[in-house]
Amino acid sequence: MAQPTARPTRETEKEASDMTTQTRMGVVALFLGAAMSSSGMAQEPIKIGLTSSFTGTAALFGQHDRYGVEMALAELNDKGGVLGRRFVLEAEDNKCSPAEGVKAATKLLSEHKVTAIIGAMCSSVTLAIMPLIQRAETPLVIPVSTSPAISPLSGKGGNNWAFRTTPSDDGMAMAIGRYLKDKGVKRMAVVAEDTDYGRGGARGMTEALKAVGISLVATEFIPQNTPDFTTLLTKIDAMNVDRVAVYLLSTDVQNFFRQYEALGARTRVTGRAEMSVVRGAVTPEFLAKGGLDGTSGLNPYAFGLDTPENKDFVARFRARYNTDPIQMSFYSYEATKVLAEAIARAGKVDRHAIREALAKTKYKSIMGGQIEFDDFNQSHNNTIMIELKDGGKVAIVGLYKS
The missing domain is CATH 3.40.50.2300 (Response regulator)
Known part of the structure; x- marks a missing residue:
């Protein structure tokens, strides 16, 4: 004898609805998973x-x-x-x-x-x-x-x-040499860190000065993280050179110019120093009175x-x-x-x-x-030659092809 069909209760209706929803979600998940697996490589960063x-x-x-x-x-x-x-x-x-x-x-x-x-x-x-x-x-x-x-x-x-x-530093050194020649510079010294960067820069500057007929009086190599530049700065001033080309990085640049100010050094600086770092290394008073006027540097870029x-x-x-x-x-x-x-x-x-x-x-x-x-x-x-003028103001004086 056939059993009477049971009427669904609210509980069974809810269970059926939940199962249907889960089934649908599972189908969607499988579809998305397949799509992601087929295009996953395209989404990887x-x-x-x-x-x-x-x-x-x-x-x-x-x-x-x-x-x-x-x-x-x-x-x-x-x-x-x-x-x-x-x-x-x-x-x-x-x-x-x-x-x-x-x-x-x-x-x-x-x-x-x-x-x-x-x-x-x-x-x-x-x-x-x-x-x-x-x-x-x-x-x-x-x-x-x-x-x-x-x-x-x-x-x-x-x-x-x-x-x-x-x-490269050799190309930039040639641009510096032409600039110095135009400035009437006759005698030069070089200060460089004892690294591939420093020695490469010094070598390029030596060749550039020779090419434009400027006399290189001395080249000084120093280790990175040199704490005291006083003796070196005193020695350079005694050489009576027109400029000293500097190839130093970051902390050494800051120490060099802080002690340049403290000593009251006279020899003007050129080379590859980043001017924003140079200006930040000395006091505003020293800048304002022209303590770094005449300082120059060739850089691959200048924000000005x-x-x-x-x-x-x-x-x-x-x-x-x-x-x-x-x-x-x-x-x-x-x-x-x-x-x-x-x-x-x-x-x-x-x-x-x-x-x-x-x-x-x-x-x-x-x-x-x-x-x-x-x-x-x-x-x-292109590269940019920068000078500090009129109380340490940054002036772009020329673009040079490297």
Whole structure:
């Protein structure tokens, strides 16, 4: 005999409804999971590595190195990234030490598995990691290191994975030499840190002075983190030279000019010193009375460059970091944009394709020049000669092709 059909209760109706909802959700989850598995690779971020000096002598410059990369990646991500993928930054401190630099680059490659590396601030570190990135077949974009030793080893020199966007010190030294000749300088001295950067700069300056007929009286090499420049400054004043060219980094630049003020040194300074750091190292009173008037420096960048493109960059940088950009932040910013553009032109996140795209770069720089690489993967952008005048005011006195 057939049993009468039970009428559903509120409880059974609710259970059935819950089961239906769960079933629907399960179907949706399976669909989304399948979609994500088929396109998951397209959603993975592109990992960019940065190694720079975040502690030690060059920590200030290293922080600006990071600022530039971070700002560029943030702007790119705001526009959706590249090839439908966003960027993430993996940063490792190299302390401006070759040994630490190798550790940092190794970590970026083996642990973080980055697509490309930007770095490595100090030239000694860059030279130390170049063989490593060559073996790993990973693009290295060099935005700050200026040692002349880098170019002969890159491109047709053997390492076709290293690309330098900043001018080399030998090219910049020639521009300084022409400027000094125009100023009527006859006698020079050079002070440089005892590193690849310092020795490369001093070597380039020696050749440049010889080319323009200026006498080089003395060259002094000092270790990084030198606490006392008093004896050296006294010695330079006694030489009666017209200028001393300085190749120092960050903390040493600050100490040099603080003691320059304390001693009341007379010899005017030129070379590659970052003017914002120089001005910040002395008292406002010393600046105002003209204590540094006549100080000059050739830089790959100056935030006072009066062009619409640079004014826009400076405004965006100030809004983000509440400080002015310096050459390290600027060149790291443009190096990151150059790398991202190469990835876009490569059409895929493949290291070999990116390297080939980098070699064909033609990027319009905020400096007015064009970043493109020669046979040694070296770019030749404009540089700026800066003087301090009228109580320490910054004056741009000329643009020079590197």
